[in-house]
Every structure is written in structure tokens, then in C-alpha cells.
Amino acid sequence: MDKSLNSLLKWSIENTAPSTTPIAVKALDNTNDTATAAAAATTTTVTDNAPVTNLTPAPLDREALLAILGGGGPSDADLMKAALEVIHDTDPENTLDNKLIAFDNFEQLIESLDNANNLENLSLWTPLLSLLSHDESELRRYAAWCVGTAVQNNVRTQERLVAMGGIPPLVTLATREGEGEAVRRKAVYALSSAVRNYQPAMDLASEELAKQVEGRDVKQVDAGIWMRWMR
Structure with a gap:
């Protein structure tokens, strides 16, 4: 039986039928079965004249209270950190599917704007951006996708992306020959989100794009098209 539910049941018995408390609580302490515990709680007959020895209910412990309120689970910050830990985990038993599920979460x-802003406080920008150069293309795709989501319509995270050096690897993903189309699309999405209404990111992206396409056939990479997409 779940510990918090056991505590809740004990508290309920103690404060509903005081005269049965010793037997009921003893039964609960010695069983993990809810049905058995409930049966034990009813073995003592309570009469109308039974003395009330405790008019003040015993305090409900924190775990039982959280069970009632539905709280006590991990915070969004905890979930964000845990997700990136799973993605970076190199254990062979940690499959790519597990990592993609963690990335999706x-x-x-x-x-959430608050969670995106919290990337800086949780020191998660570095592990996220490092995945843009991962050997696995699906992880590169998800990394670019998450960057785009984090900086969309958010000046604070746009500034952090520039400060953390996230623009150059995104331009590389978007323009690299041989990179998969799905990855390139997410990189362009991330760049589009990064530069929209934020001139420092636009300036840096323009510089990096010029470096990437220098000396290459303009039919392969048309800088004008890329910049229109990013606007």
C-alpha cells in the first residue's frame, strides 16, 4: 500500500472513531493491504456513550496532505534537468527512443515563457546547444527545434542564445552540405525565431551566413533566400 495513502487512512481512523484507534492503527502498522486494514478498523464496536478522549484532530503529515492535494511531484525545473540528463546519458541501455521522448517532453x-527563461538559471543552455553538434541527426534536429521554441518571441532568451554562441552552429546546420532536410528545416526555424525583432542576432546570423556561403555556388545556397526565410 502506498505510504501516503496508508498515512491518510490512519489519520482518518484516528480522528473519526477515537475509541477504535489503538486496534485500527496497530492493524494498519502490521499490514500493507487496504482491505485488511479497513476490516480491522471495524472490529471494535463504538457505542453512543463511548467517551471522547481527544477533541483535537491529530495533525495530518505532509506526505498524506500532498496526496490529497495532488501535489508533491517534481517541478518543471526538475523535469527539464532530468530530460537533458537522459538525453546526455551514454548508457547503452538508454535507447535513442528514450532520448527522443525526453527531448519531446x-x-x-x-x-512556457517562464520555463524558457529558466534555462539560464538552471545552466541548461550549454548542454542544449552542445547537442547541435551531436553525431545522431535526430538529436541535432530536436536540439534545433528546442532552441527555436525557447527563443520564439522572447527577447531575454534571444539575448542568451547570442551570448552563449548559439547562432554559428545553427547557421552551420542550416547550410551544411549533406545535412538532412529535417535537421536543416529545424535549424532555419531556430534562426528565424532567434533573429525576429532582435537586431544583434540578425547581424550575427548575416555575418555567419556570409562565411558559410563564401566561395560556394549560389545555386546551392542563395543567401537572399535564407535571409528572407529568417525574416
């Missing part, structure tokens, strides 16, 4: 969490 992470992306949904940072859709």
Missing part, C-alpha cells in the same frame, strides 16, 4: 516544457 523538454520541448513541451519550454513552450
